[in-house]
Amino acid sequence: MKQENIRNFSIIAHIDHGKSTIADRILELTGAITEREMKDQLLDSMELERERGITIKLNAVQLKYNYKNNDYIMHLIDTPGHVDFSYEVSRSLAACEGAVLVVDAAQGIEAQTLANVYLALENDLTIIPVINKIDLPNADVPKVKQELISTLGFSEEEIILTSAKTGEGIKELIETIIEKVPAPSGNPNDKLRALVFDSFFDPYRGVVALVRIVDGKIKVKDKIKLMASGATHDVTELGINSPKQQIKEYLTAGEVGYICGSIKSISDIKVGDTITLENNPATEKLPGYKPMKPMVFCGLYPVESNRYTDLREALEKLKLNDAALEFIPETSEALGFGFRCGFLGLLHMEIIEERIEREFNIDLIATSPSVIYKITKTDGEIINIDSPSKMPDRQKIKLIEEPYIRTNIYVPSEYIGQIMELCQNKRGTYINMEYITAERVNIHYEIPLSEIVYDFFDKLKGVTRGYASFDYDLIGYKPSDLVKMDILLNGKSIDALSLIVHKDFAYKRGKAIVESLRKLIPRQLFEVPIQAVIGSKVISRTDIKALRKNVLAKCYGGDITRKRKLLEKQKEGKKRMKMVGNVEVPSEAFLAVLSMEEE
Amino acid sequence: MSIYIHIPFCTQICSYCDFPKVLKNEKLIDKYLISLEKEIQEKYKNEVVSTLYIGGGTPTSLSLKQLTTLFKIIEKINLSKDAEVTIEANTEDLTIEKLKLLKKYVNRLSIGIQTFNATRLKELNRKININNLKNAFKHFDNINIDLMYGFKSQTILDLKEDLEKIIKLKPAHISTYSLIIEPNTLFYINKYNKIDEDLDRKMYDHIIKVLKQNGYNHYEISNFAKEKFESRHNLVYWNNENYYGFGLGASGYLKNTRYENTRSLTNYLNGKYIMNKHKLTQNETIQNEFMLGFRKVNGINKIEFKEKYNINIDDIKEIKELLKLNLLLENQTNIYINPNYLYTSNEILIRLIDLDAGLC
Structure with missing residues (x-):
């Protein structure tokens, strides 16, 4: 396939705006799967994902489409929809040239819509705005159009109207992607550079890494090197998802696929790292790699203390597929033996807890979540603590700093008062407020992350009767009287x-x-x-x-x-x-x- | 050996009752008595019986003729000379004729009063015949009265009234029960509210105080007796000894095996008596010994325990711990629950029901 006939794109959306159903329709229309093969929302394969209506692990599918007598290959790269996983989102966006931005015709722009748009813009993607669910009785297409035009600067002609439910607009969407999203620009004759944008563990083949070949070519039996970690492996298998896995001889610049190399641990091949050839290495790695750092910590203990070993095995198994999960043994006088666990955010924490209880059948006691506090001691030493039990004596503390976030709270303007009261109670500092439309605002506060990990989400939903959406960026550490x-x-x-x-x-x-x-x-x-x-x-x-x-x-x-x-x-x-x-x-x-x- | 016989018939159904019972029906009673006789013939091995208890239901709701048939069956039982023979009775049934008949075959009456308060009696769906009650005391000197407390909106003052009336009758024995709303009762269905736990406890403490002042010995969680009038039959249960259970839903304990009879009247009439049988391990036997023995205010006799199980009771780890916590107390002869915790004894018993006494 000629490189100019390849298109790589993602779909980005706020939770429940119809990202997965749009993906399903695209898969159907391109013949990647028949309707009969269709499990509803095929890409969300984990049970928990389907229940929560969110995507946790990514997937990449190769599609074929004939347009104006030309054959095209398109790679649809799925992204998780939650702020906890924004690094993973940003890496899968980095594997694309375009993004389809889906907005619900009844809900309009929400917190994660914008967060995702910003990530897409950072990665220089061509954005195709889509208003979905136009079949809903309460759809308000003119209003949502107006939001897209005034907030994000799209023109009215660019916006595609779809109903993933009925299939309306999907064909137009696919053809717009082909027309507008640029073909990949990498050089197949250059030295190999492939971006790892996701990985998962397969008990038979070891870690399977999903990659975008940016430059060069990769073949089976190549000896590869991870440029950030320095680790080397032999490629034992590679191929594409269509969505079933198809083994290939090689992958070349612009293509998206998977590679295996008998890699035992997911930590050996981190998301964001660059793969090159050991004996013919590229000089520069791809930009944007950063190791994922847990932000939220809590203690996990088995209710029945004799299940400590089972809990350790459960965490080890989950870790195989989750490079961001951290755990170290911890002992509590009250709870006995357990683990101090680190998560990307609250949702990540809840998902892990639920999976341990559900898939491994271990009743858990979770202690209240904590963030990392930075403490300067009177002797000048600076320590980071992730648990109250590690706090030094008060006399030995000179300064305590804690992480702060900046909020995006999207809410109908009638709830401004309640939001302000809530943020004030959470030690928030008011920054400013942007009117998206006359009735909807984006409220910015700076709030300590530790306040968010308590009951902020629930309180927010409560005071706004579910109308608010919420997202945040970490802005660094500030001193606090803690x-x-x-x-x-x-x-x-x-x-x-x-x-x-x-x-x-x-x-x-x-x-x-x-x-x-x-x-x-x-x-x-x-x-x-x-x-x-x-x-x-x-x-x-x-x-x-x-x-x-x-x-x-x-x-x-x-x-x-x-x-x-x-x-x-x-x-x-x-x-x-x-x-x-x-x-x-x-x-x-x-x-x-x-x-x-x-x- | 002891025997319990269940007569599941009632003239009316009390709102709190979850025992096996049916509304009285003459034909059913006749069939029932035939089946009961057959059951006794099948199981009873002619042991000497020292206590016999006829419970219900309401045994006295049977007609004179039916009662006579029942006693004919019982006559075949090898009762010891000094056997305690009890029958449960409701005051309405206790006519002079019935009292005279009962007097020939039983020496102890257990009369369900529950309360004298007219409103509450109505709630309970019960009645009292004061005249019959007084007559009963003329015919029998060994009478137990059942008193219930813990009714919705009941006060300590209300309880005092009931207590005074009972004490005036001078019964040899008094059983007091805090109302329990069991599933499958009228109270449960009608979502009847109980008093709260704190008032319930106050009532219990008050009952103990008043009955002690009036010469009753508090010998089991819910039971009080004048000297030598403790219920010998109930002590068989609490001492973890053997007994036959005959009749619908009755349970028995023989040769290390606990069994329960069917609760289905049809099955019972067709001679399918036993529903469940469970042979106890040594550990279970000891666990039951504690569950039952610690109901007695004096608890468990250490020497008798040693004779029965060939281990020292205070060698058992769980017993040691409870003694250390002062939840159990001991004197020269006995180990017993600290009286302060008798009314919360479940909290103690659950630490004993799965202990391993180091036997099989």
Whole structure:
């Protein structure tokens, strides 16, 4: 295939705006799959992805299309839709020359629409704007058109109207991609440079890397070198997805495909790295590589402590396919043996937790999430801590800094007041506000990331009745007046419940946590005081009253077996409890800091 | 040996009852008594029986003739000379004629009163005949009265009234039960609310105080007796001893095996008696010993335990721990639940129901 007849593109959209259904229709129309083969939304293959309506792992499919008597090859590169994975999005966009921007005809532009557009622009992509779901009864095409024109500077003629549901506009879209997206420009005779934009682990072939050949050519048996990591491997197999895998002899500049090389660990071939030939290496690697760094941390512990090894195996298996997941063993006095885990963001964390519970059947206790705090000690040493338990003594701390983000909150203007109140409560600093249309604004605040990892999403949805969309950029570290707050149960400090809070918010949060623990921890045989303390100062205290009744009152008729079953049932109920000192604490209580009600 | 006989018939159904029972039907009762006789003939090996308990349902709802048939069946049982023979009774049934008949075959009445309060009786779907109640006390000196508490909107004052009326009757034995809303009861279906746990406990503590003041010995979680009038039959259960269970839904414990009879009347009438059988391991037997024995205020006798199981009770790890926590207490002869925790004893028992005593 001539290079000028190749088109590489992605589809970008806010969650639920119809990215995957558009991909499905394109696959159908180009004959890549028949309707009968069609599982709904083929590209989203993981069960969890389909349930949440988001794409977590990427995929790249080769399509064929005949246009004006010319055969074209198109590579559709799928991208995840969530801010947690924005680095992965940016790398798959880097593998393309064009992007289809999908906007829901009823919803209009949302936070992630813009975030994705900016990523596409950074990568110099040709953007084709599409208004999808025009068949919806509440579609407002003129209004959404206006948003695209005024916010993003498209012209009205550029905008394509589609309904992925009925198939309307899809043919036009494909042909517009061919017309407008430039052919790849790399040189097939240059030294090999291939961009790794995704990888996954296959138990039989090792790591499968998805690559875009930028320059040169790659063949089976080539000895390849990763330019950032320096690792070398032999290519054992390569090919394309159509969407079934087809083995090929070689891949050449402009093409998108997969390569395998008996690579054991996904960390050996990182997304964003450049592949070249060991004996004929390129001089410069492709731009944009950065190692992925976890932003959010929490402790994961098995509810049943004898399942520690199972949990380790589960994390190892997930890690095979997830270079961003980090974990190291951690011991908690309260929870026993577990792992400190690092995630790209909250969604990433939730997905991992859910997969461990669902696919590996391990009940988990997750401690409240933390960010990385940068602490300058009085002796000048600077340390990074990802857990309150690692916080040094207060006397030894000179300065604490914490990561801040800048928000994009897209919301109908009637909710501005509520958003401002919420952000203020989350220690936010108001920056500015942009009117997208007369009724919709983008509100910018600077907020500590640690406030976002608590209940920001839920609160945001609550105060705007689901109308807000939210996205953020990390803007770096800022000094904060932070203190470590400990929670004492029956006079004993519970390490897994400690947290780092801002001094001005400590009293309020302490009170809320103590109250929420009182509700979550059942009454015990004795009275249990709960205290929130900073250093030795008690900020808040409440008591769980002693249990007054739990008895099999009548036991006559000699029906012992049934009575015994009642006791066994009670015993079973206690399995989700952890003995902390002599207090039985249900596993949910360790997330109390998240579920607390602030008045 | 002991025997429990279940008579599942009632004139009306109490709102809280989840025992096997059906509304009274003359033909069914006749068939039932035939099947019951057959069951006893099949299973009973003519052991000497020291306690016999006829429960229900409402055994006294049977007619004089039917009761006579029942007692004919019972006459064939090899009762010891001093056997305790109890029948459960409702006051409405206790006419002079029935009392006279009962007097010939039983020596202990267990009368369900539950409450004297008219509104509550209505809620419970029960009635009381005060005249019959007084007559019963003229015919029997060993009578148990059942008292229930913990009703919706009940106050301590209400409870006091009920207690006073019962104490005035001078029964030899009093059983008190906090209302439990079991599934498959009228109360459950109608979403009847109970009082909260704190008031419930106050009532329990109040009952213990008042009954002690009036000379009753608190000998089991829910049971009180004048000296020597403890229920010997119920002590068989609590001492983890053997007994036959005859009749619909009855359960028994023989040769290390616990069994439950069918709860289906059709099956029972067709002679399909046993529904479940479970042979206990040594560990389960000991676990049950604790579950039952610790219901008694005096708990478990250490020497008897050693004789029964050939291990020292305080060698058991879980018992040691509970003693250390002061949840169990001990004296020279016995180990027992700290009285402060008797009403929360499930919390203690669940630490014992899966223990391994180091036996098989």
